[in-house]
Amino acid sequence: MRSHYCGQLDQATVATHVTLSGWVHKRRDLGGLIFIDMRDRTGIVQVVFDPDQAELFETANKLRQEFCIQLRGEVRARPESQVNANMATGAVEVIATELTILNRSAPLPIDYNQQVSEEQRLRYRYIDLRRPNMSHNLQFRAKVTSAVRRFLDDAGFLDIETPMLTRATPEGARDYLVPSRTHKGKFFALPQSPQLFKQLLMMSGFDRYYQIVKCFRDEDLRADRQPEFTQIDIETSFMSADQVMEITETMVRGLFQQLLNIDLGDFPRMSWHEAMRRFGSDKPDLRNPLELVDVADLLTEVEFKVFAGPANDPKGRVAALKVPGQAAAITRKMIDEYTQFVGIYGAKGLAWLKVNDLEAGRDGIQSPVLKFIPDDALNGILERTAAKTGDIIFFGADSATVVAEALGALRLKLGEAFGLVADEWRPLWVVDFPMFEEHDGQLHAIHHPFTAPVGVTPEQLKAEPSAALSNAYDMVLNGVEVGGGSVRIHDNAMQQAVFEILGIDAAEAQEKFGFLLDALQYGAPPHAGLAFGLDRLVMLMVGASSIRDVIAFPKTTTAACVLTDAPGVANAEALQELNVAVTLSEQDSNAD
Amino acid sequence: MRSHYCGQLDQATVATHVTLSGWVHKRRDLGGLIFIDMRDRTGIVQVVFDPDQAELFETANKLRQEFCIQLRGEVRARPESQVNANMATGAVEVIATELTILNRSAPLPIDYNQQVSEEQRLRYRYIDLRRPNMSHNLQFRAKVTSAVRRFLDDAGFLDIETPMLTRATPEGARDYLVPSRTHKGKFFALPQSPQLFKQLLMMSGFDRYYQIVKCFRDEDLRADRQPEFTQIDIETSFMSADQVMEITETMVRGLFQQLLNIDLGDFPRMSWHEAMRRFGSDKPDLRNPLELVDVADLLTEVEFKVFAGPANDPKGRVAALKVPGQAAAITRKMIDEYTQFVGIYGAKGLAWLKVNDLEAGRDGIQSPVLKFIPDDALNGILERTAAKTGDIIFFGADSATVVAEALGALRLKLGEAFGLVADEWRPLWVVDFPMFEEHDGQLHAIHHPFTAPVGVTPEQLKAEPSAALSNAYDMVLNGVEVGGGSVRIHDNAMQQAVFEILGIDAAEAQEKFGFLLDALQYGAPPHAGLAFGLDRLVMLMVGASSIRDVIAFPKTTTAACVLTDAPGVANAEALQELNVAVTLSEQDSNAD
Incomplete structure (x- = not known):
């Protein structure tokens, strides 16, 4: 139903007969002619209807904003005086010869050429996404994931899916829980990350793993957080921290080169201590x-x-x-x-x-x-x-x-x-984090408890845990932490030592991570990995001010979807089958 | 930490000094020498340790099955009498010169060279996945997803993510529910498919969408079902049913050609009525x-x-x-x-x-x-x-x-x-399904209620709904439905007619699908799509007998994960925060 996309038309296509499918972006009547800006996902082109073709003109006269149309016509160079330098296709226009109205449109509830509240934008997201800049953001995001996948595929990484219905951790304050119908009274949790599964995949010998995967965290939202977010998740065996940093740096440098024509150069490295000393931050904005x-x-x-x-x-x-x-x-x-x-x-x-x-x-x-x-x-x-x-x-x-x-x-x-x-790109690796931080008189893992320390034995670690540095690395870009990872512990004794330092006793460790500890006994390879926050990376690359502008259907800052009205009241029968009940009076529930 | 993978060694690498990282697959002591089969994800190669190198030999003598090792050595052609034709690397062996034990292994709890129960295989999945055939299945799956993505990317499809936390539908008997912390007493549902969101993306003008995406269905499991499964989800605007079938058929034909060197040829088409008449099935196995x-x-x-x-x-x-x-x-x-x-x-x-x-x-x-x-x-x-x-x-x-x-x-x-x-591949398109089927005196949609009928107006459809054929198509391969889709309704009057026939009144339609009906008013384009079941497609391609053999961490047939022991008991505080309670006595709960 099309020979060209609107945005493809230029001087080279002049005199070509084209078929276009898309939307009426704007209509102007001028000098007895009808002009429309016709839009598809690639851009906008001007189409002219001449009153000499009476029937065609009559149909064109019915056109209103956002009518979905298909037309045939001939590409013509615009007279020099009418060339629009602000428009990619501004040197040409299409003289329509046929027009079909595929679908009519009621007047839009939001005007996407004007500022409207984010609430309204999200409620009518399907219209909001027609804005050329929102369309660009999501098309750009698809280019990023495609380029990332090609890079990782070509480097021998295997895309392996890990489960979404996982084990609820006993403390799991930020877990989204999912009641099981089959196992009454029990719950799955949606994963905060595939951390344990990707480590198990290394123990299975897959060597290089990646996944672009949804993760979930049920917490109070800030401007740049979403209850579901997307990670570029990577894990490798037999690679050092340096090698992981090198390959992922090459990947990100390639993305910027390929998609933005920007050379990020070599990423400098800075210790966590230096970053805190000079910039008071573990993700310093070097601009x-x-x-x-x-x-x-x-x-x-x-x-x-x-x-x-x-x-x-x-x-x-x-x-x-x-x-x-x-x-x-x-x-x-x-x-x-x-x-x-x-x-x-x-x-x-x-x-x-x-x-x-x-x-x-x-x-x-x-x-x-x-x-x-x-x-x-x-x-x-x-x-x-x-x-x-x-x-x-x-x-x-x-x-x-x-x-x-x-x-x-x-x-x-x-x-x-x-x-x-400064208006520039300043990437940075932050390395040499402390293993632990103390609060309330107890040591806590700065990263996660599977992060390996640098250059100490389990005994040395236990003797002086506060002094230990972790073999972890964060990729920071213009003050935003876009990725982070570490070498993992592959030695059972070291893992036990870390649990001991964290005050996790053997029973608790077995209860929480028993399968990981078991797996460490059977020839676990040295392994290391990293995860990027895809939403933030794309947000930076397109220059958006919120990750909501690079997600097709984001949640609001109160973790709701105003488009589909989610979350909603659940069917009473369904809840009964799941053996769960809402512990709220109806009043409380409606007050929300 | 490696110069070559084990499986890469062949005649061409003879006399090369190599560094390998991997696992001891088997050890044999013979004629005073130690032989090991060394394994990584690409395959197995024989390594020889000579007693003349005393220190090396002593280390080698410590090796047991599944020790994780790194070694250096020289590739040597095997004497003709010792060539192993059953082994890809059987013409060569590696004479070890250095050996590092990276990690020891306790005796394996399951012997992956022998039959063990599926329960045991799933409990020790990280060991089970070391089986060469399981490793192959998942590596093959990664090749499939990579090839699918490249094909769709190159054809202008955009990978766009849709939400995992979606609206619970009032009937939603098969929905997995997720209590919201912020909106007390309300629930999200995990999506059974991204159907409505991908239709909205067409209304937003993205033109060609795809996603390889997890979907969820909480139902009694059969051998070939999983509570979470993966779809290759596709939607297009301005394409006819024929065009969608053509492009997806080209994709699948390409997969078989590229990954299995099998030419599926042109897929014949058969009407649903003919399939039922000749084969008693809407997914006939033509072999x-x-x-x-x-x-x-x-x-x-x-x-x-x-x-x-x-x-x-x-x-x-x-x-x-x-x-x-x-x-x-x-x-x-x-x-x-x-x-x-x-x-x-x-x-x-x-x-x-x-x-x-x-x-x-x-x-x-x-x-x-x-x-x-x-x-x-x-x-x-x-x-x-x-x-x-x-x-x-x-x-x-x-x-x-x-x-x-x-x-x-x-x-x-x-x-x-x-x-x-017959031992052959017999693909098929089944088309011209009835729109509706009757049971309990009420018409039900055979596909979903957004499927367009073929060649009727809303009035004609309402006059004789039982006679209507839907513009739907299923791709069947050797008796397995690997994909299915349809042209969608893009016209509001037609959508209302279908709801009316299905006995969904205006209020119910608005309550359930209001946002879709709203969106249809604003110039929705003609659109059509299809979804493939990735698990089943890969299962067919690798010749596995269960989809569990092409999923890294599947659930059992009772929807549990015996590796991580999920689902589990939730933390009482967490449940309180979510304002839900388990409506089971502790006894009931433990009885499970």
Whole structure:
């Protein structure tokens, strides 16, 4: 029903007779002629109906926006004065010779040429997806998955499906549960990731596995989260961390080259400690030139407790964040706002210092805390931050965690506010994470409990767990963690050691991961892997501001689908068969 | 950690120094040497350890089955007398020079060289998947999905993901339900297929869509069903049924050509009515030469009610099924067994007739019903079935449905039993299905209610719905329905007419499919699609006897995973948060 797509028509097709199928994007009547912009998924082309062809013109006169049509016509070069440089097909138009109205359209409930609320966009998603940019986003996403698959297929990775109906973990706070009809009173869980299954596949000898797969997490949603999201999931045997990083870096570099004609170059590597020290983040946005500068050593002797306390605490930190040349632009009101902002991250205040005149010594410095900072410390700070006249310096002084989070977030906010973020692509590998982090007096795995440590025996790990680094790696792009992975533990003794450190006793380990521990006994190979967040990667690549703009039918931020009205009330009989009941009064339920 | 895979070693690699990583498949000590069969996913190669290298030999002497090892060595041609023609790498062996034991293995809980119960195989799936044939099945499956994706990508189909958390339909007896945490008392359902979403994507203008996607059906399992299964899901706009059949037939033909070097040729087409008439099945296995022959017209006048009743009933049918040359081989005991077998399908008996001597007239015929069949009818039957001496003829006489099901099933059983099924590939399109079937006095859609009828207006359809044929098509291969689809309704009036015929009133239609009906108003394009059952297709291609043998981690026939012990008991707190409760006593629950 078509010889060409609309977007394919150009000078080369002039004088060709074409058959097009698509939609009336716009209609204009001008000088006795009818012009329509005809749209399909490839683009838009102008079609002209001449009143000389009476019957055709009469049909054309019925056309309204979004009528679905098929037409035949001849491609003609537009007169030079009418060439539309803003349109890919702007040099040509189609002179219609036949027209069939395949389906009529009622007036649209949302105008996709104008801003409408996201709620409305999602409710009429099938119309919203006709917007050329939404159509482009999803077509681009298909190109990404296709390119990823070709790369991985060609590199010997096997696409193997893992189950969606999996074991509910006893703690599984974020699991979506699925009652079983056959096994009464029992539940499946939708997978948060195929982690255990892909490790089992390595133990089965599949050597290189991948899957582009839905994962599920039932949690409060933020702007960039969805209850169901898609991972590019990869696992390999007999490969080192370096080799996994190299092959996946090659893949992502290839994607950018092939689909955006952008050369990302070699990805630098940075240790987690350096990232936290310089950027206060484990996923630093390197496009932003601002950096944290540690100054605790300059402030151990000062009498000001706000500084001296953290400066003398092994778990404390005092750091400076200089914004060049903005001393005059940043008002007290703005500083108050920033103070409130860092409070979100636990900072109890935000000390600052303006360098109004570097040459003037103390007199040239303006700061509410100036009186607490002796000359040598002040000079040390100015020197270490390479401060110049007109600069402003903010301070974080608290636990290392709070300082990193608060100044890390402030760094991003200031970078954005003062246009400091360069328009470029800055990829990065973050490596050498700590194995464990402590909270509430207990060590927790920073990644997951199957992550291997670097260069220690199980005994050494148990002796000094806090010092251990994990053999893990995160791929960060412009401040977004697009992927992460690790070398896994393939040795039973090491796995037991990690469980012991995490306070998981033998019975609990057997109950939760028994099949994995069993599998480790039968010649499990060294293995490592990585998972990319496909939604985020595509969002970055197309420049969308939300992952909802790269998902065909996303959920709202309250995890609902306003298009199909899901979730819904379940049939009472079905629930009875499943042996589950809703423990809410009808009132509660309707209140939602 | 490897230069070659084991299976790659052949004459061309002789004298090459190689690094291999894999598993000890078998060990043999012979003539003072240690031989191991070393395995990776590509195959097995023989490795030799010589006692002259004392340290290496000592390490090799520790090797046991399934130890995970890495080794270096030189490829050597085997002496002619030792060439193993049964082994792909049988012309060569590797003389080991270095050996590292990467991981030890405890004795295997299941011996994958021997038959073990499926329960044990599934419990230790990670070991079971090491069997060369299981490894091959999953590697082959990956090749199938890769080839399908390349074909569809190249043909302009877009891989677009549809949601897994969808709307629970009010009747949804087979839905897996997922309680929502955010929307208390409400449920998502896992999709039985992406049908509605892919139709919406056509309305959004994506033109050509595909997805290889998990679907879910909570029902009693049979040998070839799984609660989660995988579809190759396809939808197109502006394509006729013929075009959809052509492109998908090309795809499947290409798969067989590329992956099995088999030419399926052009797929013949057969109407549903012809398939039911000749084979008693809507998915006839054409490798089986037996056919049903209608004889009702010969029996309208007989006094035997068992024949005359159905012969004179417009909804009845009398058909014969001849098995050539097996009159002597088929004993009374076997006939009793067949009678019981057709009883499963509702047949109340199984009349039969042996042609012991065709020349001898009535005297040459042996049959318990012979006395009820007058000469002209008998001669008519013998003539029409082209019976010869030594043949046996079975009869079905009942409602058309029962006759088709009973004799259709008997046809398959007899074909199998007497080795009549040719060793060949017989693809087929079944087309021209009825739109509706009647049971319990109500019309039901044979496919789904979005299937378009052939060549009628909504008014004509409503006037005579039973006569309407649907624009649907099933791809059948060797008696297995591997795919099916249809042209969809894109016209609102037609959709309303179908709902009306199905007894779905406006309110119910709006409640169930409101968003689809809404979408039909805004210039929905003509569209059509198809879905293949990937599991079954791969099962056929690799010659497996169960879809569980082409799925990495399948569920048992009671929808459980014995490897991970799923489904399991859910955490009480989690259930409370979800506002659902199990309505079983603890006893009931444990009884399972």
